[in-house]
Amino acid sequence: MDSPTWAGDPVNLGGLMSQNGDDPEQRQQASEADAMAATFRASEHQHIRYNPLQDEWVLVSAHRMKRPWQGQVEPQLLKTVPRYDPLNPLCPGATRANGEVNPHYDSTFLFDNDFPALQPDAPDPGPSDHPLFRAEAARGVCKVMCFHPWSDVTLPLMSVPEIRAVIDAWASVTEDLGAQYPWVQIFENKGAMMGCSNPHPHCQVWASSFLPDIAQREERSQQNYHSQHGEPLLLEYGRQELLRKERLVLSSEHWLVLVPFWAVWPFQTLLLPRRHVRRLPELTPAERDDLASIMKKLLTKYDNLFETSFPYSMGWHGAPTGLKTGAAYDHWQLHAHYYPPLLRSATVRKFMVGYEMLAQAQRDLTPEQAAERLRALPEVHYCLAKKDKETAAVA
Incomplete structure (x- = not known):
């Protein structure tokens, strides 16, 4: 994507002069010269950064953090969530909206979404009578996956083996649905701030007959980079971030966690395998164990940042599946995006409105x-640290 036109590019003002007689174009050029003379500091001066994965730009304006906040303040989160609620449709043994009764599961539990956005048997819209009014068929399935039988835990409070069970379930559902559909989107919305209406730890899986927009952009970008440079974009990007260490948050034998150079959300992170992996099912047992460990560390850090159950939307992106599984997708690198909205505190969030x-x-x-x-x-969860202090004080 070409760099956008700068505000300092010449503008034809129809020959109008300012009241003091200065030429607007000369005045603009003088302003640009003054700006170039200053020493650039990313933490002080606004600038734009390119996202090569999704072929878009982001405006970075770090100096805005100095302004006082007078906007919306979110309500405090519930202090306690009941471990078991028979009326909660995600709990073991509970009855869901369609009348089905959940099994008394003790690990992960996968079931069909009772209110799916995609269904496998939707009719085709048919041909369009005008290029401005196009519609195409959209078919698929939507599932819900519970991470744990208890409602009062989240991933950072689960054990590493329990998180490993979630990873195995993710890989399994990707393989199952990927046998039929070209895109399997696993995503978790955590917290009411991100639209989650049920505190029970869970995620969703949507498999579609089409590649969604963001998947298409990542497909084009990774393919173009691989064609030009002969290696996967995100594999090289991970190596560069490991060398530079400026944006690296965590590293392990098999994984990297970093704040991407082009991050949009305040504490956005990217989770990358260190070797070339295209899809979740390809992860080795050792990589899955290591992934469970580094996920627990990352999500613990998130909770510790503002000492709250940190809201976010996250999701996995991997090479297309379905009939495309056997295609050459060596340009793809498996990765997970974490998009948390909190900006200044547990109650002040970043809004994507107006300019965005x-x-x-x-x-x-x-x-x-x-x-x-x-x-x-x-990397020790603040809740556990407080309990340890309380126990020590009593002793």
Whole structure:
């Protein structure tokens, strides 16, 4: 994608002069010269960064963090969630809206979404009578996956073996649905701030007969990079971030967690395998164990940042599946995106409105600043640390 036209490009003002007689074009050029004379600091000066994975730009305006906040403040989260509620449709043994009764599961539990956005037997819209009014068939299935039988836990509070069971279930459902559909989207919306209406730990899986927009952009970008450079874009990107260490949050034998150079959300992270992996089912047992461990560390850091159950939307992206599974997708690298909305505290979030909806994404602190804050956080969950202190005080 070409760099956008800068505001300093010459503009024809119809020969109009300012009241003091200055030429607007000369005045603009003088302003640009002054700006070039200053020493650029990413933490002080606005700039735009390119996202090569999704072929888009983000405006970074870190100086805006100095402004006082007078906007919306979110309500405090519920302090306690009942471990078991027979009326909660995600709990073991509970009755769901369609009348089905959940089994008394003790690990993960996968079932068909009672209100799916995609169904396997939807009719075809048929041909369009005008190119401005196109519609195409959309078929698929939607599932819900519970991570744990208890409602009062989240992934960072689960054990590493319990998280490993979730990873195995993710890989299994990707393989099963991927046998028929070209795209299997696993995603988790955590917290009411991200639209989650049920606190029970769970995610969703949508398999579709089409490649969604973001998947198409990532497909094009990774294919183009591989054609030009002979290796996967995200594999090289991970190596570069490991060398630079500016935005690295966590690293392990098999995985990297970093705040991407082009991050949009305040504490957005990217989770990458260190070797070339195209899809979740391809992960080895050792990589799955290591993934469970590094996920627990990352999500613990998130919770520790503002000492709250950190909201986010996350999802896995891997090479297309279905009939495309056997195709040459060596340009793809498996990865997970984490998009958390919190900006300043547990009750102040980043809103994607106005400029973001009408122009392009904008963020209020640099990815380097976000990574530094996340790196510095402990890997012991604040809730467990408080319990240990209370126990020690009693003893």
